[in-house]
Amino acid sequence: MNATVSESPVVEKVLEGSRINAAEAIELYHLPLADLGQLADYRRQLAKAKAFGGRGNEIVTYIVDRNINYTNVCNVYCKFCAFYRTERDDDHYVLSLDQIDNKIDELVSIGGIQILMQGGHNPKLGIDYYLDLLNHIREKYPQVNIHAFSPPEFNHFAEVFRMPVSEIILKFKEAGLGSIPGGGGEILVDKVRNRIAPLKCSSDQWLHVMEIAHNLGLNSSATMMFGHVESIEDRIEHLERLRQAQDKTGGYTAFICWTFQPENTLLKATPVGSAEYLRTQALARIYLDNFENIQSSWVTQGTRIGQIALRYGANDFGSVMMEENVVSSAGTSYRVTREEIELLVSEAGYEPRTRNNWYELV
Numbered sequence: 001m002n003a004t005v006s007e008s009p010v011v012e013k014v015l016e017g018s019r020i021n022a023a024e025a026i027e028l029y030h031l032p033l034a035d036l037g038q039l040a041d042y043r044r045q046l047a048k049a050k051a052f053g054g055r056g057n058e059i060v061t062y063i064v065d066r067n068i069n070y071t072n073v074c075n076v077y078c079k080f081c082a083f084y085r086t087e088r089d090d091d092h093y094v095l096s097l098d099q100i101d102n103k104i105d106e107l108v109s110i111g112g113i114q115i116l117m118q119g120g121h122n123p124k125l126g127i128d129y130y131l132d133l134l135n136h137i138r139e140k141y142p143q144v145n146i147h148a149f150s151p152p153e154f155n156h157f158a159e160v161f162r163m164p165v166s167e168i169i170l171k172f173k174e175a176g177l178g179s180i181p182g183g184g185g186e187i188l189v190d191k192v193r194n195r196i197a198p199l200k201c202s203s204d205q206w207l208h209v210m211e212i213a214h215n216l217g218l219n220s221s222a223t224m225m226f227g228h229v230e231s232i233e234d235r236i237e238h239l240e241r242l243r244q245a246q247d248k249t250g251g252y253t254a255f256i257c258w259t260f261q262p263e264n265t266l267l268k269a270t271p272v273g274s275a276e277y278l279r280t281q282a283l284a285r286i287y288l289d290n291f292e293n294i295q296s297s298w299v300t301q302g303t304r305i306g307q308i309a310l311r312y313g314a315n316d317f318g319s320v321m322m323e324e325n326v327v328s329s330a331g332t333s334y335r336v337t338r339e340e341i342e343l344l345v346s347e348a349g350y351e352p353r354t355r356n357n358w359y360e361l362v
């Protein structure tokens with residue numbers, strides 16, 4: 001880091017571990033990429049030192065889980081989405097319990113401990129479908145954490161079931177729901193959401209579902225999908241809203257950001273490159289000073305950038321992810337095995353360790 005950069009007041013603040021504001025985040029955003037990476041790496045060390053007894057930067061975690069997309073029928077038609085189908089499409093589906101069991105059997109056979117289950121907003125599925133599904137999985141696979149249903153899905157359930165979100169989350173929790181994925185966050189700024197997903201829940205609704213879930217004892221992750229129509233200021237506002245929400249509940253376990261993948265979607269936007277991804281993730285690590293874990297996004301960026309992202313604030317390599325349907329529908333299809341993750345993490349100079357959904361080493 002050259003002297004001009006290291007003497008800047010905002011860099012001093014980052015090195016002191018102090019909280020930065022939106023204007024300072026813009027300043028950091030314009031730093032040379034390598035310098036920003038160094039600062040993010042330092043803040044990662046600060047965030048993780050407590051968890052690993054002073055070994056802040058040595059360990060990189062990952063989880064063995066799989067995605068299950070229980071239905072692709074959806075009436076939200078997000079412009080960035082290549083996954084959804086209507087009932088008129090020949091390839092629309094709702095998975096049966098047998099099909100879901102087969103997927104979980106495969107996961108369990110490689111030592112997997114979690115399913116990430118999300119789907120389209122299918123108006124034909126009532127509350128009994130979900131409760132049966134959760135009860136069934138919990139009884140048959142008690143060792144598997146059910147990480148399922150993003151905030152937009154909960155808002156959709158509230159409309160279809162005509163029930164408050166809090167009641168639905170409570171019923172789902174009793175039936176086996178273990179935690180909530182941060183899907184559908186995109187950019188938590190309504191003017192952006194209205195352009196890319198006008199029928200999806202608002203920023204306030206997204207955050208409100210998470211607040212309710214945290215207060216009912218369920219943890220969640222948070223996400224950001226960027227590089228489409230939003231500005232840098234919008235990305236920072238997104239981070240600001242998450243930071244405030246985390247100050248309130250402390251219920252977010254991790255943050256994951258990825259770049260918009262345009263293939264087969266209606267959204268006309270030029271995708272951003274890997275440097276922009278690394279810059280944004282590094283900024284998120286510094287801004288989100290109350291988030292302990294940041295996941296690198298090799299699914300959209302590829303494994304090599306996923307490795308480099310570990311030097312730009314990330315401390316987690318995500319998951320083995322035996323199956324991925326949403327991002328791959330939009331043209332990206334990176335896959336890795338458990339052995340490859342271990343190799344990629346070791347090659348980057350870290351000790352690979354498996355974790356559970358709560359980022360405890362297992």
Ligand code: SF4
Pocket residue numbers: 074075076077078081082083084119120121152197200
């Ligand atoms: S992103 Fe989700 S809510 Fe939007 S169209 Fe795709 S499946 Fe539906």
